[in-house]
Amino acid sequence: MTVPKADILVIDDTPENLHLLSAMLTERGYKVRSVTKGSTGIRGAQAAPPDLILLDVNMPQMNGYEVCQQLKSNERTRDIPIIFISALGDVLDKVKAFAVGGVDYITKPFQVEEVLARIQTHLTICQLQKQLQERNCQLQQKIEALQRAEEQFAKAFRACPSPIAITDLDREGRFIEVNASFLQMSGYTREEILGRTAFELKLGIDQQAYNQALQQLLETGSLQNQECKFFAKSGEVRTVLLSLECIDLAGSPCVLNLVHDITERKRLENELISLVSHELRTPMTSLLGAMDLLGSGQLGTLTERGQQVLKIATASIERLVRLLNDFLDLERIRSGKIIMQRVQCNLAEIFEQAIASMQAMADQAKVVLVSEPVAVELWADPDRLVQTLTNLLSNAIKFSEPGKTIWLRARVQENIVQIEVEDQGRGIPEDKLQLIFERFQQVDASDSRKKGGTGLGLAICRSIVEQHGGQIWAESVPTQGSTFYIQLPLQEGS
Amino acid sequence: MSKCVLLVDDEEDVRAIAQLGLEMGAGWTVIAVDSGAEALAKAAECQPDVILLDLMMPDMDGRTTLKQLKANPTTQQIPVILMTAKVQSSLDESFSDLDVAAILTKPFRPLQLPEMITQALSKV
Numbered sequence: 001m002t003v004p005k006a007d008i009l010v011i012d013d014t015p016e017n018l019h020l021l022s023a024m025l026t027e028r029g030y031k032v033r034s035v036t037k038g039s040t041g042i043r044g045a046q047a048a049p050p051d052l053i054l055l056d057v058n059m060p061q062m063n064g065y066e067v068c069q070q071l072k073s074n075e076r077t078r079d080i081p082i083i084f085i086s087a088l089g090d091v092l093d094k095v096k097a098f099a100v101g102g103v104d105y106i107t108k109p110f111q112v113e114e115v116l117a118r119i120q121t122h123l124t125i126c127q128l129q130k131q132l133q134e135r136n137c138q139l140q141q142k143i144e145a146l147q148r149a150e151e152q153f154a155k156a157f158r159a160c161p162s163p164i165a166i167t168d169l170d171r172e173g174r175f176i177e178v179n180a181s182f183l184q185m186s187g188y189t190r191e192e193i194l195g196r197t198a199f200e201l202k203l204g205i206d207q208q209a210y211n212q213a214l215q216q217l218l219e220t221g222s223l224q225n226q227e228c229k230f231f232a233k234s235g236e237v238r239t240v241l242l243s244l245e246c247i248d249l250a251g252s253p254c255v256l257n258l259v260h261d262i263t264e265r266k267r268l269e270n271e272l273i274s275l276v277s278h279e280l281r282t283p284m285t286s287l288l289g290a291m292d293l294l295g296s297g298q299l300g301t302l303t304e305r306g307q308q309v310l311k312i313a314t315a316s317i318e319r320l321v322r323l324l325n326d327f328l329d330l331e332r333i334r335s336g337k338i339i340m341q342r343v344q345c346n347l348a349e350i351f352e353q354a355i356a357s358m359q360a361m362a363d364q365a366k367v368v369l370v371s372e373p374v375a376v377e378l379w380a381d382p383d384r385l386v387q388t389l390t391n392l393l394s395n396a397i398k399f400s401e402p403g404k405t406i407w408l409r410a411r412v413q414e415n416i417v418q419i420e421v422e423d424q425g426r427g428i429p430e431d432k433l434q435l436i437f438e439r440f441q442q443v444d445a446s447d448s449r450k451k452g453g454t455g456l457g458l459a460i461c462r463s464i465v466e467q468h469g470g471q472i473w474a475e476s477v478p479t480q481g482s483t484f485y486i487q488l489p490l491q492e493g494s
Numbered sequence: 495m496s497k498c499v500l501l502v503d504d505e506e507d508v509r510a511i512a513q514l515g516l517e518m519g520a521g522w523t524v525i526a527v528d529s530g531a532e533a534l535a536k537a538a539e540c541q542p543d544v545i546l547l548d549l550m551m552p553d554m555d556g557r558t559t560l561k562q563l564k565a566n567p568t569t570q571q572i573p574v575i576l577m578t579a580k581v582q583s584s585l586d587e588s589f590s591d592l593d594v595a596a597i598l599t600k601p602f603r604p605l606q607l608p609e610m611i612t613q614a615l616s617k618v
Contacts, residue, residue: 278550278579281601282505282507282508282579282600283507284601285505285511285579285600286505286507287601288601288603289508289511289512289514289601289602289603290511292515292603292605293514293518293605296518296605298605321601
């Protein structure tokens with residue numbers, strides 16, 4: 001072996017022994033230091049700690065046991081393995097050697113091979129021990145780092161001002177963990193919440209809405225800002241935005257529920273809406289009335305240009321009034337302030353009313369309206385349904401060339417009625433088919449001016465249909481025409 | 495037939511427009527006041543054919559004014575038409591408990607006011 005082996009310190013007062021051991025070890029490649037006095041050995045060990053010490057027991061001045069004790073009491077030399085070598089063969093001597101901290105005991109006269117084997121064994125043990133200590137130290141550091149990280153996140157979770165809850169995905173959404181803010185908002189204690197579901201606690205979101213949200217969550221991995229009601233233990237109702245995120249906790253799929261309380265914002269919004277409603281409507285009433293009086297000619301005759309100007313002003317104010325009406329209508333339906341007055345009504349009669357109110361507009365645009373009603377009874381607000389259909393028909397007329405046809409149809413499928421409004425208009429680009437049901441999302445930005453719409457009609461239609469527990473969507477072939485579909489349950493809860 | 499209308503609205507401009515419409519449209523007589531309290535006094539004093547009453551007014555609102563008009567034997571027989579800035583037909587439901595001849599939504603066409611009032615009164 002070319003690499004120098006361990007550094008060994010030999011302490012023995014008999015020069016012959018010292019010589020023999022030293023020669024034997026040097027020959028085997030060990031680096032050897034030899035001293036005849038215990039005190040010298042201790043100093044040497046402290047100056048440069050060897051890997052192992054061979055120590056004679058019987059020495060004048062300071063015997064081997066004392067030397068060992070001193071070495072063991074010192075930080076720097078404590079861990080050096082010490083093998084005693086002595087002519088004393090008594091068991092008690094050996095026991096004492098171990099008691100003061102020796103790792104082994106060799107009796108003189110010794111066999112060279114035995115000494116070498118024991119040295120090698122203890123060096124290996126010592127090395128393994130060192131490795132073990134290092135590993136232990138590394139693990140300890142890792143654990144501490146993890147604990148710190150865990151503590152950071154746990155603290156962030158616990159102290160987060162937004163209510164957060166973690167629910168499981170495979171056991172009906174039972175609460176696994178909630179933060180203090182969530183407890184405060186719900187009014188429940190941790191014990192009352194953990195292990196239960198939001199439905200059991202009647203926190204507000206109905207099973208159907210939650211399942212829908214969950215479905216969307218599973219499809220897309222997250223759900224952003226779903227508005228819903230939150231019922232606290234006290235019965236207090238708050239409006240919240242719920243965001244869900246799929247997370248994996250220790251191998252089980254869970255849901256992170258983030259709750260954002262917007263009750264106060266909603267209240268201000270409603271206040272603003274009613275303020276706007278009144279404050280804008282009053283001057284509009286005066287303006288429109290004034291235009292009307294001017295246009296009647298009873299206040300003096302206007303020139304042709306004057307009348308043209310007045311016509312533009314009147315049309316603009318009328319559009320403003322329509323916009324305000326639609327806006328307020330939509331906000332009230334969305335916020336649930338307008339409750340659908342659902343009664344048992346006949347779809348054929350609703351068709352009749354919708355066609356009757358749109359016939360004049362269709363005639364003017366030279367568009368043919370074809371109604372194919374079904375005399376089916378349904379549980380709905382007839383005024384609101386007529387409003388929805390006239391809205392769709394009005395759109396269809398606006399975008400139809402003269403001579404084209406618009407169909408208003410119905411078909412019944414089990415306990416659902418599907419209403420269709422089909423036109424032969426310019427069609428709707430595919431990427432706008434969903435967007436058009438949002439507020440102010442016309443296909444062409446200039447449509448509201450050219451076609452006289454407010455950009456809110458379809459949003460109102462959707463709100464009305466959704467309040468009836470139905471759905472509305474559109475299909476279209478550009479340049480060929482569009483079809484709007486409404487599906488409504490025939491009876492309540494069906 | 496010429497009529498006497500008591501017009502109650504806190505907004506001066508709205509009052510002026512409605513008054514012009516009634517006067518120019520049908521040559522009716524208009525007594526215009528700007529509060530519920532004044533309306534109660536004028537109604538008893540002048541005995542108009544109809545009262546056009548704004549719903550949203552400070553101090554005494556249309557609802558309260560209406561109740562007091564109907565509670566007073568000297569004014570209870572006068573038909574009242576409520577004017578409101580609200581839009582929904584379903585809101586009419588909330589007025590069903592009130593003794594009104596009609597509900598008129600703002601904005602209105604001033605020159606059409608006489609005809610609307612005549613129609614409403616014919617239904618009473």
